[in-house]
Amino acid sequence: MTITINAEATEIPDDTSVTELLKLHEVKMPEMVSIELNGEILERDKYESTQLSNGDSVELLYFMGGGAIGI
Amino acid sequence: MNLSDEQIERYSRHILLPELGSAGQEKLLAGRVLLIGAGGLGSPAGMYLAAAGVGTIGVIDSDVVDLSNLQRQIAHATPDLNRPKVESAAETFKAMNPDVNVRTYHARIMADNALDIINDYDFVVDGADNFPTKFLVADACHFADVAYSHAGILRFQGQTMTVVPNESACYRCVFNSPPPPNAVPSCSQAGVLGALAGVVGCLQATEAIKSILGTGDLLTNRLLMYDALKLNFRTVSISRQSKCPLCGENPIITEVVDAEEAVCDLAAGR
Ligand SMILES: [Zn+2]
Numbered sequence: 001m002t003i004t005i006n007a008e009a010t011e012i013p014d015d016t017s018v019t020e021l022l023k024l025h026e027v028k029m030p031e032m033v034s035i036e037l038n039g040e041i042l043e044r045d046k047y048e049s050t051q052l053s054n055g056d057s058v059e060l061l062y063f064m065g066g067g068a069i070g071i
Numbered sequence: 072m073n074l075s076d077e078q079i080e081r082y083s084r085h086i087l088l089p090e091l092g093s094a095g096q097e098k099l100l101a102g103r104v105l106l107i108g109a110g111g112l113g114s115p116a117g118m119y120l121a122a123a124g125v126g127t128i129g130v131i132d133s134d135v136v137d138l139s140n141l142q143r144q145i146a147h148a149t150p151d152l153n154r155p156k157v158e159s160a161a162e163t164f165k166a167m168n169p170d171v172n173v174r175t176y177h178a179r180i181m182a183d184n185a186l187d188i189i190n191d192y193d194f195v196v197d198g199a200d201n202f203p204t205k206f207l208v209a210d211a212c213h214f215a216d217v218a219y220s221h222a223g224i225l226r227f228q229g230q231t232m233t234v235v236p237n238e239s240a241c242y243r244c245v246f247n248s249p250p251p252p253n254a255v256p257s258c259s260q261a262g263v264l265g266a267l268a269g270v271v272g273c274l275q276a277t278e279a280i281k282s283i284l285g286t287g288d289l290l291t292n293r294l295l296m297y298d299a300l301k302l303n304f305r306t307v308s309i310s311r312q313s314k315c316p317l318c319g320e321n322p323i324i325t326e327v328v329d330a331e332e333a334v335c336d337l338a339a340g341r
Pocket of ligand 1: 243
Protein backbone atom coordinates (compact mmCIF):
# COMPACT_ATOMS: atom_id res chain seq x y z
CA MET A 1 0.00 0.00 0.00
CA THR A 2 1.00 3.60 -0.44
CA ILE A 3 1.18 6.19 2.32
CA THR A 4 2.64 9.68 2.41
CA ILE A 5 5.59 10.29 4.73
CA ASN A 6 6.64 13.91 5.07
CA ALA A 7 4.91 14.74 1.78
CA GLU A 8 6.58 11.90 -0.14
CA ALA A 9 4.61 8.92 -1.43
CA THR A 10 6.08 5.75 0.05
CA GLU A 11 5.30 2.06 -0.49
CA ILE A 12 4.97 0.05 2.71
CA PRO A 13 3.71 -3.50 3.40
CA ASP A 14 0.05 -3.98 4.37
CA ASP A 15 -0.66 -4.19 8.10
CA THR A 16 2.24 -2.00 9.17
CA SER A 17 1.96 -0.46 12.62
CA VAL A 18 3.39 2.96 13.44
CA THR A 19 6.11 1.27 15.53
CA GLU A 20 7.04 -0.89 12.53
CA LEU A 21 7.00 2.14 10.25
CA LEU A 22 9.60 3.85 12.45
CA LYS A 23 11.85 0.81 11.98
CA LEU A 24 11.18 0.59 8.22
CA HIS A 25 11.94 4.29 7.87
CA GLU A 26 15.16 3.79 9.86
CA VAL A 27 14.30 6.32 12.52
CA LYS A 28 17.23 5.79 14.85
CA MET A 29 15.86 7.70 17.81
CA PRO A 30 12.06 7.33 17.98
CA GLU A 31 12.08 9.31 21.24
CA MET A 32 13.18 12.32 19.21
CA VAL A 33 10.18 12.22 16.86
CA SER A 34 6.59 13.29 17.29
CA ILE A 35 4.16 11.72 14.81
CA GLU A 36 1.21 13.35 13.15
CA LEU A 37 -1.16 10.88 11.48
CA ASN A 38 -3.74 12.39 9.13
CA GLY A 39 -3.53 15.76 10.84
CA GLU A 40 -3.70 14.56 14.45
CA ILE A 41 -0.75 14.12 16.78
CA LEU A 42 -0.57 10.45 17.74
CA GLU A 43 0.04 9.65 21.40
CA ARG A 44 3.25 7.73 21.96
CA ASP A 45 1.52 4.83 23.71
CA LYS A 46 -0.62 4.24 20.61
CA TYR A 47 2.24 3.63 18.17
CA GLU A 48 2.18 -0.12 18.71
CA SER A 49 -1.58 -0.54 18.35
CA THR A 50 -2.09 1.87 15.43
CA GLN A 51 -2.17 0.13 12.03
CA LEU A 52 -1.59 2.26 8.97
CA SER A 53 -4.01 2.22 6.04
CA ASN A 54 -3.58 2.90 2.35
CA GLY A 55 -3.57 6.65 1.70
CA ASP A 56 -2.58 7.65 5.24
CA SER A 57 -0.48 10.75 5.68
CA VAL A 58 2.30 10.58 8.25
CA GLU A 59 4.48 13.48 9.35
CA LEU A 60 7.62 12.72 11.30
CA LEU A 61 8.25 15.87 13.35
CA TYR A 62 11.72 15.86 14.85
CA PHE A 63 12.60 17.40 18.22
CA MET A 64 15.11 20.16 17.52
CA GLY A 65 16.95 22.25 20.07
CA GLY A 66 18.39 25.65 19.45
CA GLY A 67 22.11 25.79 19.32
CA ALA A 68 22.91 22.53 17.58
CA ILE A 69 23.35 20.61 20.81
CA GLY A 70 20.73 18.93 22.88
CA ILE A 71 20.78 18.71 26.64
CA MET B 72 5.50 59.20 20.70
CA ASN B 73 6.81 61.35 17.87
CA LEU B 74 9.62 60.17 15.65
CA SER B 75 12.65 62.46 15.53
CA ASP B 76 14.11 63.54 12.19
CA GLU B 77 16.95 61.11 12.73
CA GLN B 78 14.51 58.27 13.42
CA ILE B 79 12.48 59.14 10.32
CA GLU B 80 15.66 58.75 8.30
CA ARG B 81 16.92 55.65 10.13
CA TYR B 82 13.61 53.82 9.72
CA SER B 83 12.68 55.30 6.31
CA ARG B 84 12.63 51.90 4.57
CA HIS B 85 10.19 50.66 7.18
CA ILE B 86 8.09 53.79 7.08
CA LEU B 87 7.76 53.43 3.30
CA LEU B 88 5.96 50.11 3.78
CA PRO B 89 2.21 50.78 3.80
CA GLU B 90 1.71 47.91 6.28
CA LEU B 91 4.14 49.54 8.66
CA GLY B 92 4.38 53.32 8.21
CA SER B 93 5.32 55.72 10.98
CA ALA B 94 2.54 54.36 13.20
CA GLY B 95 4.01 50.87 12.87
CA GLN B 96 7.50 52.14 13.59
CA GLU B 97 6.20 53.78 16.75
CA LYS B 98 4.70 50.43 17.76
CA LEU B 99 8.09 48.77 17.24
CA LEU B 100 9.82 51.44 19.34
CA ALA B 101 7.32 50.73 22.10
CA GLY B 102 7.66 46.96 21.61
CA ARG B 103 9.37 44.60 24.07
CA VAL B 104 10.87 41.30 22.95
CA LEU B 105 12.68 38.77 25.14
CA LEU B 106 15.38 36.55 23.64
CA ILE B 107 15.85 33.22 25.39
CA GLY B 108 19.50 32.58 24.60
CA ALA B 109 22.04 34.79 22.85
CA GLY B 110 23.33 31.98 20.66
CA GLY B 111 22.82 30.81 17.09
CA LEU B 112 19.17 31.90 16.90
CA GLY B 113 19.16 34.76 19.42
CA SER B 114 22.07 36.49 17.69
CA PRO B 115 20.50 37.10 14.27
CA ALA B 116 17.01 37.54 15.75
CA GLY B 117 18.28 40.14 18.23
CA MET B 118 20.38 41.97 15.66
CA TYR B 119 17.47 42.39 13.24
CA LEU B 120 15.14 43.39 16.07
CA ALA B 121 17.69 45.97 17.24
CA ALA B 122 18.14 47.29 13.71
CA ALA B 123 14.35 47.42 13.33
CA GLY B 124 14.09 49.66 16.37
CA VAL B 125 12.29 47.32 18.74
CA GLY B 126 12.51 49.57 21.78
CA THR B 127 13.20 47.03 24.50
CA ILE B 128 15.13 43.84 23.93
CA GLY B 129 15.67 41.52 26.87
CA VAL B 130 18.27 38.80 26.63
CA ILE B 131 18.72 35.94 29.07
CA ASP B 132 21.69 33.58 28.85
CA SER B 133 24.01 32.11 31.48
CA ASP B 134 26.88 31.23 29.13
CA VAL B 135 30.13 32.90 28.17
CA VAL B 136 31.38 33.17 24.58
CA ASP B 137 33.34 30.11 23.46
CA LEU B 138 35.50 29.83 20.35
CA SER B 139 33.21 27.12 18.92
CA ASN B 140 30.24 29.54 19.13
CA LEU B 141 31.64 32.04 16.64
CA GLN B 142 30.87 29.93 13.57
CA ARG B 143 27.17 30.88 13.94
CA GLN B 144 26.55 33.16 16.95
CA ILE B 145 27.11 36.38 15.06
CA ALA B 146 26.30 38.82 17.86
CA HIS B 147 29.71 37.86 19.31
CA ALA B 148 33.13 38.47 17.80
CA THR B 149 36.60 37.13 18.46
CA PRO B 150 37.51 39.80 21.07
CA ASP B 151 34.43 38.72 23.06
CA LEU B 152 35.80 35.28 23.95
CA ASN B 153 35.07 34.35 27.58
CA ARG B 154 32.74 37.33 28.10
CA PRO B 155 29.16 36.70 29.21
CA LYS B 156 27.08 36.34 26.05
CA VAL B 157 24.47 38.77 27.38
CA GLU B 158 27.13 41.49 27.71
CA SER B 159 28.57 40.91 24.29
CA ALA B 160 25.13 40.73 22.64
CA ALA B 161 23.92 43.88 24.42
CA GLU B 162 26.98 45.76 23.17
CA THR B 163 26.32 44.59 19.59
CA PHE B 164 22.64 45.57 19.73
CA LYS B 165 23.40 49.01 21.26
CA ALA B 166 26.11 49.72 18.69
CA MET B 167 23.68 48.90 15.89
CA ASN B 168 20.96 51.12 17.27
CA PRO B 169 21.17 53.42 20.30
CA ASP B 170 17.35 53.71 20.29
CA VAL B 171 17.19 50.23 21.79
CA ASN B 172 17.09 49.65 25.52
CA VAL B 173 18.74 46.27 26.16
CA ARG B 174 17.98 44.46 29.41
CA THR B 175 20.35 41.64 30.28
CA TYR B 176 19.84 38.66 32.56
CA HIS B 177 23.03 36.68 33.11
CA ALA B 178 21.14 33.64 34.37
CA ARG B 179 19.31 30.52 33.31
CA ILE B 180 15.59 30.82 32.87
CA MET B 181 14.06 28.72 35.64
CA ALA B 182 10.70 28.26 37.33
CA ASP B 183 11.55 30.85 39.99
CA ASN B 184 12.35 33.67 37.53
CA ALA B 185 10.51 32.78 34.31
CA LEU B 186 7.14 34.44 34.93
CA ASP B 187 8.63 37.58 36.48
CA ILE B 188 10.85 38.09 33.47
CA ILE B 189 8.42 37.04 30.71
CA ASN B 190 5.59 39.21 32.10
CA ASP B 191 7.62 42.29 31.14
CA TYR B 192 7.55 41.43 27.42
CA ASP B 193 5.15 41.34 24.49
CA PHE B 194 6.80 38.48 22.61
CA VAL B 195 9.39 35.80 23.36
CA VAL B 196 11.94 34.42 20.87
CA ASP B 197 12.93 30.98 22.09
CA GLY B 198 16.43 30.17 20.93
CA ALA B 199 17.26 27.83 23.80
CA ASP B 200 19.58 24.97 22.98
CA ASN B 201 18.12 22.38 25.36
CA PHE B 202 14.75 20.72 25.74
CA PRO B 203 14.10 21.28 29.48
CA THR B 204 14.41 25.03 28.82
CA LYS B 205 12.28 24.91 25.67
CA PHE B 206 9.46 23.18 27.55
CA LEU B 207 9.83 25.56 30.50
CA VAL B 208 9.59 28.57 28.16
CA ALA B 209 6.52 27.12 26.45
CA ASP B 210 4.84 26.57 29.83
CA ALA B 211 5.80 29.98 31.21
CA CYS B 212 4.59 31.80 28.06
CA HIS B 213 1.30 29.91 28.33
CA PHE B 214 0.76 31.01 31.93
CA ALA B 215 1.97 34.57 31.23
CA ASP B 216 -0.22 34.68 28.09
CA VAL B 217 2.68 35.94 25.99
CA ALA B 218 3.10 34.84 22.36
CA TYR B 219 6.37 33.12 21.44
CA SER B 220 8.33 31.73 18.55
CA HIS B 221 9.74 28.24 18.97
CA ALA B 222 12.65 27.25 16.77
CA GLY B 223 15.19 24.49 16.56
CA ILE B 224 18.13 23.75 14.32
CA LEU B 225 20.14 20.60 13.73
CA ARG B 226 22.70 19.82 11.05
CA PHE B 227 21.11 21.17 7.82
CA GLN B 228 17.55 21.33 9.14
CA GLY B 229 15.54 23.89 10.99
CA GLN B 230 11.99 24.23 12.25
CA THR B 231 9.93 27.04 13.69
CA MET B 232 6.40 27.66 14.89
CA THR B 233 4.68 30.62 16.52
CA VAL B 234 2.34 30.12 19.45
CA VAL B 235 -0.38 32.48 20.65
CA PRO B 236 -1.38 30.94 23.99
CA ASN B 237 -4.96 29.68 24.24
CA GLU B 238 -5.55 30.52 20.57
CA SER B 239 -3.20 28.35 18.57
CA ALA B 240 -1.52 24.96 18.92
CA CYS B 241 1.29 25.11 21.46
CA TYR B 242 4.73 23.52 21.63
CA ARG B 243 3.39 20.74 23.85
CA CYS B 244 0.52 20.06 21.42
CA VAL B 245 3.23 18.89 19.02
CA PHE B 246 6.03 17.63 21.26
CA ASN B 247 4.18 16.79 24.50
CA SER B 248 7.12 16.35 26.87
CA PRO B 249 10.92 16.50 26.86
CA PRO B 250 12.72 13.50 25.36
CA PRO B 251 14.74 11.35 27.77
CA PRO B 252 18.21 12.92 28.12
CA ASN B 253 19.97 9.79 26.81
CA ALA B 254 18.01 10.02 23.53
CA VAL B 255 19.33 13.48 22.68
CA PRO B 256 22.32 13.61 20.32
CA SER B 257 25.38 14.86 22.15
CA CYS B 258 27.27 17.90 20.93
CA SER B 259 30.01 15.70 19.53
CA GLN B 260 27.51 13.85 17.31
CA ALA B 261 25.55 16.82 16.02
CA GLY B 262 26.76 19.79 14.07
CA VAL B 263 24.91 22.66 12.49
CA LEU B 264 25.38 24.88 9.47
CA GLY B 265 25.97 28.41 10.75
CA ALA B 266 24.02 30.16 8.00
CA LEU B 267 21.02 27.95 8.76
CA ALA B 268 20.82 29.54 12.22
CA GLY B 269 20.69 32.92 10.50
CA VAL B 270 17.73 31.94 8.31
CA VAL B 271 15.73 30.52 11.18
CA GLY B 272 16.61 33.31 13.64
CA CYS B 273 15.51 35.88 11.05
CA LEU B 274 12.19 34.07 10.64
CA GLN B 275 11.73 34.39 14.40
CA ALA B 276 12.54 38.11 14.27
CA THR B 277 9.99 38.51 11.46
CA GLU B 278 7.33 36.86 13.62
CA ALA B 279 8.17 39.09 16.60
CA ILE B 280 7.84 42.18 14.41
CA LYS B 281 4.53 41.03 12.86
CA SER B 282 3.19 40.21 16.31
CA ILE B 283 4.03 43.69 17.62
CA LEU B 284 2.55 45.33 14.51
CA GLY B 285 -0.52 43.10 14.42
CA THR B 286 0.09 42.73 10.69
CA GLY B 287 -0.08 39.68 8.44
CA ASP B 288 -0.56 36.06 9.42
CA LEU B 289 1.63 34.59 12.15
CA LEU B 290 3.12 31.12 11.76
CA THR B 291 0.47 29.68 14.06
CA ASN B 292 -1.02 26.20 13.75
CA ARG B 293 1.80 25.40 11.36
CA LEU B 294 5.26 23.96 11.86
CA LEU B 295 7.66 25.28 9.24
CA MET B 296 10.44 22.92 8.30
CA TYR B 297 13.49 24.12 6.41
CA ASP B 298 15.88 21.72 4.73
CA ALA B 299 19.00 23.65 3.76
CA LEU B 300 20.55 20.79 1.78
CA LYS B 301 17.54 20.51 -0.52
CA LEU B 302 16.71 24.19 -0.09
CA ASN B 303 13.14 23.32 0.65
CA PHE B 304 10.62 25.01 2.95
CA ARG B 305 7.51 23.09 3.94
CA THR B 306 4.77 23.75 6.47
CA VAL B 307 2.81 21.07 8.28
CA SER B 308 -0.60 21.97 9.67
CA ILE B 309 -0.84 21.46 13.40
CA SER B 310 -4.08 21.66 15.33
CA ARG B 311 -4.63 22.25 19.03
CA GLN B 312 -4.77 18.90 20.76
CA SER B 313 -7.60 18.31 23.23
CA LYS B 314 -5.22 16.01 25.12
CA CYS B 315 -2.36 18.54 25.26
CA PRO B 316 -0.87 18.41 28.77
CA LEU B 317 -0.63 22.23 28.80
CA CYS B 318 -3.47 23.75 26.77
CA GLY B 319 -5.80 20.76 26.43
CA GLU B 320 -9.15 20.09 28.08
CA ASN B 321 -7.66 18.43 31.16
CA PRO B 322 -4.19 19.95 31.54
CA ILE B 323 -1.76 18.13 33.80
CA ILE B 324 0.64 21.08 33.89
CA THR B 325 -0.92 23.78 36.02
CA GLU B 326 2.12 25.84 36.99
CA VAL B 327 5.68 26.48 35.83
CA VAL B 328 7.97 23.90 37.38
CA ASP B 329 11.70 23.62 37.04
CA ALA B 330 12.95 22.02 33.90
CA GLU B 331 14.85 19.12 35.44
CA GLU B 332 12.07 18.50 37.90
CA ALA B 333 9.55 18.50 35.07
CA VAL B 334 11.54 15.84 33.25
CA CYS B 335 11.60 13.64 36.35
CA ASP B 336 7.92 14.18 37.12
CA LEU B 337 6.81 13.32 33.61
CA ALA B 338 9.07 10.31 33.44
CA ALA B 339 7.73 9.08 36.75
CA GLY B 340 4.17 9.59 35.57
CA ARG B 341 4.52 7.29 32.58
ZN1 LIG C 1 -1.03 22.66 23.65
